[in-house]
Amino acid sequence: MTDRPLKVLIAKPGLDGHDRGAKVLARGLRDEGFEVVYTGLRQTPEMVATAALQEDVDVVGLSILSGAHLTLVPKICRLLREASMDDVLVTVGGIIPDDDIPTLTEAGVAAVFGPGTTIGSVGEFFRANARHRD
């Protein structure tokens, strides 16, 4: 079922204004053949969940460099579950201390991509782990 591109939401929740990484990733995933919805900066968890729902994405990629991941990410995961989007793959990128990864995994995050991750490996992970529906 490779006949349609996977759809990915790249979102920047929270207040940090550094979206170069998110933009580079969005562009790189485009080149990997994904349909990438980019939300722009300063998204509330509600905005991210709304966008994921309306766009019916297969993957949500959250970019966070502010240190607020332990607050924002579990909330987004909960909102997605409440909207019965528990089949959506949630991943996080940015500056995330190793010690926090288990908490995020617990909250429902499938993978955390730190500095140095290649775009190719992110794409590969998405392809291998996103649900294929329809």
Add this chain to the structure above:
Amino acid sequence: MVPPDGRPADMAAPDESASPRDGRDADEAGQAPALTAAALDGDRRSLARLLTAVENRTAIAEAAMRRLYPLAGRAHIVGITGPPGSGKSTLVAALTSVARAAGRSVGVIAVDPSSPITGGALLGDRVRMQLHAGDRDVFIRSMAARGHAGGLASTSSAAAAVMDAVGFDLILIETVGTGQSEVEVAAAADTTVVLEAPEMGDEVQAIKAGLLEVADLVVVNKGDRPGAQRTASQLRAMLVAAPRAGTRGTASAEGVSRPVERPRPKQPVVLVTTAATGDGVPELLAALDAHRSGATAGSTPAARRSRAEAQVWAIVAQRERERLASDLLRPTRDAILDEVAEHRLDPYTAADRLLETLTREGPR
């Protein structure tokens, strides 16, 4: 499962689409009634999934459309087109706010181009549409054009019909950034808005054939920039001055035979907006409403008829391509295409032969 419209590879790579479809189609179509009922009930997740089905042209979409299409036709469908960076997304966001303040629900379909190389796409229109996240009467959906030329995705009209059927009052279809000739949106919309940025060019640009001819409203956006008013005046002068009267067949009395009722370009209203601040946007909504009520009295049946024609023809063409692509015809097809590739047969004769073969021995 079905390759998007307009890809030259359609005929060359038919394998996946042919045989294993049927079982899966039946499974899928089985989900359609529940999904459709939930979407009609106001469930936004089901609406989102229906739109995905429409985009992917699955059996769910076909089954759902049978139920939904008769319910559509009530919304005001507005097409918004113009060059990249002219402010389409910002204007859509501003229009959404004004329409919401007037109590109308708004569906947005925002199309961005797909890569011709990887098939990927960067859908960035939501960046400008951040205000309405908590509002369930606003539904924004990005679509990749998936290789379809003309400014829209091949399924954009069908997606608009789904939003229409579930009850959105105003549906804004934002095209990819367009140049001079992507006029397809005019067939998809009741009212077509063409955006221009200030200093878009001299008067000659305004009298060229193409995009501006299909505009019901021309909007010079970024009205706070120098030259906006002058651009608007130039557009008004060049677009509105076109002679229009006397084209009906009244000429027989003079004994001269003049053409009767030739198709005429539209006579657009020219407005100036600053979408980023909201200036001029209430006036734009009023102009949209005026166009719609005028059109309902006069020309909407024609616009809807041409939309119907465009939709049905697209499906007929797609079905024919699918039939031509079936495995059953493969040997004949390959032989004919080889002959054309080697210049032993011309493409016209080849097409005639393929169509004959289809009639004779193709799948039903």
